[in-house]
Amino acid sequence: MPELDPLYTAENLDALRRHYDAWADRYDADTRELGRMLPAVVAGFAGKHGPHGMNGPVLDVGCGTGVMGTVLTAIGYGPVDGLDLSPGMLAVAERKAVYRQLVEAALGPDALPMQARSYAMVLAAGVFTPGHAGPEALDELIRLTRSGGVIVFSASLPVLDDAFHARIQRLCDGDAWRLIAASAPFAAMLGSVEAPEARVFAYRVA
Template sequence: MATKTEELDDVYGAKSPDETRRIYNRWSESYDADNLSRGFRLPPVGAGLLARHLGPADGPVLDAGCGTGLAGEALKILGYERLIGCDLSPDMLSAAQRTGAYAELHEADLGKPLPFAADHFAGFICVGSFGPGHAPPISLVHLAHVTRSGGYGVFNLIEATFADQGFPPVMAGLESSGAWEIVQRTEPFLPFLLGEPDLWTRAYVVRMR
């Protein structure tokens, strides 16, 4: 079996959503153990950032790229009951289902229009889904589309690669069009406390207009 580092390297080198899906299906059974043993803290950090701005009673929340449900579990502990998750990998969704944190789970490609109505969600969280080989920048447009005016979103980007991946022009377009405003950019931090010492990320909080 591949180690966690090998699996992550495989995902970062993926050339298509189908390839990414196959890797995550293969990784689903050991994903939590592999990541948590290395001090993975993106899910609780993301949940905390969302909770600063959006209350549990404000409406349904989308956990986009939910994986095995680590962020959903954190939000559930914080009192969020109306959680809907989506992910590219059906095997990861099966793991998320076992957490009991989600009202609904859907298979979805973030790079394509999402299977939800416009303005449906009060907020979204999308952490760990925008590294190389993961969801493309256009995903932010799709997430904004399904989040209502006044709602909030939280996501993270890898400092070393997000510009080359094409995120800045998409984010600038969402701001200039009035779709959202960035209300917080964290300082760069390590998503893995016990590994990947050169992998820095930054989290963003956005408010829909």
């Protein structure tokens, strides 16, 4: 089982990529042992608050080894595209054969290599957490989502600071999106006291 600390304190995306590449082959077994809850809660939110009646592709941002893709495909969502900065994690996801396409790219600061308004739903489980993606990345998730589409993301409590809330509020004030629902804080990993609590949010894009 790896130490989780180096993930949360990675000084840049290259360092984070190296950590995930090194963890990729053991990630599924280790996170199962850690009782990781985020994919289940994000999928539940997608089902409860997703764009009913709007068919279309789903983007799984920070798809990792494809846990979300597996859940979404089992439920009947599709096609599902995945995006991640770690080629090691993507290689494991590829073996699950649940994604239409997998793209190696980093969320922030540059635009992702997808067309604007391509997706009916954009999901990000475990990406807004220390050392990973910051609130400036929310703009890019909005750019990729169709009008009327839904974004569901988790955010760990340490990143939900004033700057994060200010970014969310600015996007609401600018009518880029509006809040549908926010979860209560919950244990992101039932088997780890080290892992911070998280919340899950659903927003509808204007």
